[in-house]
Amino acid sequence: MIHEVLPVGMLACNCSIFGDEHTREAIVIDPGDDVGRILELVAKHGLRVKAIVITHAHIDHIGGAAELKRATGAPVYMNGNDASLEATLAIQATWLGMPEPERVEIDATLAEGGTLRLGETEFQVLHTPGHTQGSISLWIPAEKKVVAGDTLFLGSIGRTDLPGGDARQILRSIHEKLLPLPEETVVIPGHGANTTIGQEKLFNYFLRG
Numbered sequence: 199m200i201h202e203v204l205p206v207g208m209l210a211c212n213c214s215i216f217g218d219e220h221t222r223e224a225i226v227i228d229p230g231d232d233v234g235r236i237l238e239l240v241a242k243h244g245l246r247v248k249a250i251v252i253t254h255a256h257i258d259h260i261g262g263a264a265e266l267k268r269a270t271g272a273p274v275y276m277n278g279n280d281a282s283l284e285a286t287l288a289i290q291a292t293w294l295g296m297p298e299p300e301r302v303e304i305d306a307t308l309a310e311g312g313t314l315r316l317g318e319t320e321f322q323v324l325h326t327p328g329h330t331q332g333s334i335s336l337w338i339p340a341e342k343k344v345v346a347g348d349t350l351f352l353g354s355i356g357r358t359d360l361p362g363g364d365a366r367q368i369l370r371s372i373h374e375k376l377l378p379l380p381e382e383t384v385v386i387p388g389h390g391a392n393t394t395i396g397q398e399k400l401f402n403y404f405l406r407g
């Protein structure tokens with residue numbers, strides 16, 4: 199499995215590009231910005247984007263989705279509980295002093311238990327609300343990797359003080375959906391460095407008690 203992590207945009211959102219070596223198909227997760235650079239990496243590996251997945255509807259994760267969809271023709275997937283948040287992209291842009299991004303039409307929703315396939319590899323959808331109501335994580339058992347959006351970070355957890363955030367709910371999501379994954383699972387967070395489930399169980403101050 200090809201896997202590139204590209205920090206995109208002003209807030210350095212980790213955009214993941216997964217590519218299957220045999221089918222040459224790719225799934226792009228969280229194309230927040232810098233679509234030209236994403237497309238360069240896709241082309242470098244000789245891949246064809248078959249799905250665009252949004253972990254949650256914050257501007258730094260979804261801002262480039264319309265442009266990437268136009269360039270690739272790939273459908274865009276997101277959890278339905280973030281539809282109302284997606285409608286506030288213009289307001290989110292104002293908070294950050296950014297130009298308003300183009301709205302993207304969501305083609306299909308991803309809910310708990312849903313799956314996407316890339317070649318032989320299954321991507322399983324975990325609904326992990328708390329940072330936003332529609333936050334999802336993608337668990338890839340064959341790769342022992344989980345793409346966690348802004349739910350779990352190296353030594354930290356997602357903020358819950360923005361509209362749609364819920365501090366108790368994010369802890370429940372992490373304890374019930376992420377920490378039960380194998381300890382060697384690599385966590386690719388929405389921002390910053392990778393970690394593992396085992397490391398966060400031991401050292402993450404926010405998950406104590």
Ligand SMILES: [Zn+2]
Nearest residue numbers: 254256329348
């Ligand atoms: Zn976020």
